[in-house]
Amino acid sequence: MKLYDYILSPSCYKVRLLAALLGIPLELRAVDFHPGGEHRKPELLALNPAGSIPILEDGELRLTESAAMLVYLASLTSPDWLGRDTAAEAARTEQWLSFAQRLTASLGGARLCEMLLRPGDLAALQAAGIAALRELEAALFAQRLHGEDFLVAGRPTIADIACFPYVALAPDGSVSLDPYPSIRLWLRAIRALPGFIEMPGIHRLHELKPEPVHGAEGEPA
Amino acid sequence: MPVALSSDIPPATVIPLQTPSGPMALWRSASGRLSMSADRCPHRGMRLSHGFVRGEALSCIYHGWSYSQDGHCLRIPAHPDLEPPAAIRVATATVCETGGVVWLALAQTESQPPRFSHHTPLRSLAFAAAPTAILVALNGRASADGSMQGELAGLSVILLCAPQPDGTSMVHVLAPSDATLEERLAISSATEALRRTAETALATEAAA
Numbered sequence: 001m002k003l004y005d006y007i008l009s010p011s012c013y014k015v016r017l018l019a020a021l022l023g024i025p026l027e028l029r030a031v032d033f034h035p036g037g038e039h040r041k042p043e044l045l046a047l048n049p050a051g052s053i054p055i056l057e058d059g060e061l062r063l064t065e066s067a068a069m070l071v072y073l074a075s076l077t078s079p080d081w082l083g084r085d086t087a088a089e090a091a092r093t094e095q096w097l098s099f100a101q102r103l104t105a106s107l108g109g110a111r112l113c114e115m116l117l118r119p120g121d122l123a124a125l126q127a128a129g130i131a132a133l134r135e136l137e138a139a140l141f142a143q144r145l146h147g148e149d150f151l152v153a154g155r156p157t158i159a160d161i162a163c164f165p166y167v168a169l170a171p172d173g174s175v176s177l178d179p180y181p182s183i184r185l186w187l188r189a190i191r192a193l194p195g196f197i198e199m200p201g202i203h204r205l206h207e208l209k210p211e212p213v214h215g216a217e218g219e220p221a
Numbered sequence: 222m223p224v225a226l227s228s229d230i231p232p233a234t235v236i237p238l239q240t241p242s243g244p245m246a247l248w249r250s251a252s253g254r255l256s257m258s259a260d261r262c263p264h265r266g267m268r269l270s271h272g273f274v275r276g277e278a279l280s281c282i283y284h285g286w287s288y289s290q291d292g293h294c295l296r297i298p299a300h301p302d303l304e305p306p307a308a309i310r311v312a313t314a315t316v317c318e319t320g321g322v323v324w325l326a327l328a329q330t331e332s333q334p335p336r337f338s339h340h341t342p343l344r345s346l347a348f349a350a351a352p353t354a355i356l357v358a359l360n361g362r363a364s365a366d367g368s369m370q371g372e373l374a375g376l377s378v379i380l381l382c383a384p385q386p387d388g389t390s391m392v393h394v395l396a397p398s399d400a401t402l403e404e405r406l407a408i409s410s411a412t413e414a415l416r417r418t419a420e421t422a423l424a425t426e427a428a429a
């Protein structure tokens with residue numbers, strides 16, 4: 001299975017993260033998204049005319065939407081992760097997959113403005129991002145009241161993976177995560193999952209690593 | 222002043238807070254002891270709230286210097302054999318926890334935080350509005366202890382508002398202790414509606 005990937009892309013990271021959590025090996029093909037703009041050059045436009053990444057290929061199958069990739073990976077090995085135990089659960093999972101697109105547009109858009117200096121109405125993107133974070137916080141609080149740590153159940157599903165990266169990276173778009181206690185606990189629960197992998201800006205829980213016997217944890221002091 | 226709800230800071234976690242004395246890191250040790258320190262590592266200024274708690278110490282994410290509850294530097298990973306000099310320490314503040322609410326003592330002389338016998342904490346959320354606007358939207362009463370009483374979803378609630386340096390408020394909502402799950406969910410939704418009212422009133426005022 002081949003993923004056209006860019007290390008700093010939260011949408012690509014969703015796919016890498018779920019594959020890692022499920023133990024599915026991926027062949028990574030690095031795309032020069034920035035500064036090369038390779039996703040908008042003929043070779044990649046032939047695979048995805050929309051000019052976006054990730055792109056996932058498995059034999060004859062080619063997918064260009066990260067949500068579909070998450071469904072595919074979970075269906076292959078771990079139907080539990082599909083979040084489809086009941087009609088209501090299936091519908092709620094779909095709802096979060098759609099909600100994730102709002103996160104991409106708002107928080108992701110703010111991040112592109114701030115990091116890649118893309119043109120855009122930064123204040124409007126941030127406001128839309130804050131509105132989405134408030135909805136997420138309210139939903140996660142309700143989940144906590146029900147004794148569940150994740151978006152649609154007591155176990156993680158593709159809904160969590162779809163929403164996780166852009167939320168965790170909100171500060172890259174100068175949107176603070178400080179006012180959201182339930183989001184903070186949810187991000188922590190995801191970062192603590194066995195098999196969790198990092199991307200630049202998103203770390204695993206350091207406290208779960210053994211105390212270093214020697215040398216610094218980060219860069220040399 | 223009220224700064225957080227106990228349930229939002231489980232053992233071995235650290236959270237950022239804005240207080241009148243600046244940004245602070247509130248952390249709970251593995252054994253459950255709560256401490257507060259300035260949110261700035263004495264080494265190179267990294268936010269300690271980005272760090273992590275291991276055992277009874279708070280560690281900085283940057284180079285791993287770790288600090289005790291009283292703010293002393295315990296360990297410098299790059300120099301494992303060095304006993305960190307006593308001069309290396311982070312400023313701390315006094316916090317106390319009653320009835321599921323964490324309070325920061327703003328002055329040594331401050332009286333004991335209020336106790337609420339019939340209410341328990343529900344959730345905290347940020348309002349882009351000052352406490353005065355929130356009180357108006359709630360149509361509630363302010364008590365001498367700084368709390369607000371009112372009704373949300375037809376149930377009696379107590380709001381503890383902590384004004385933030387940026388003009389917003391962190392609102393800690395207390396629900397009746399005997400409220401059912403459905404009633405708690407209803408209060409949570411009604412608080413969101415209250416926020417919309419308080420923030421809209423503010424916008425209307427600004428436009429006028």
Ligand SMILES: N[C@H](CCC(=O)N[C@@H](CS)C(=O)NCC(=O)O)C(=O)O
Nearest residue numbers: 009010011051052053054064065066
């Ligand atoms: N098809 C969506 C799009 C993901 C997306 O927004 N990808 C970004 C990179 S993170 C992209 O390719 N943007 C095109 C561009 O900005 O030129 C998905 O798979 O979720």
Ligand code: FES
Nearest residue numbers: 262264265281284
């Ligand atoms: S900045 Fe905190 S250890 Fe270096």
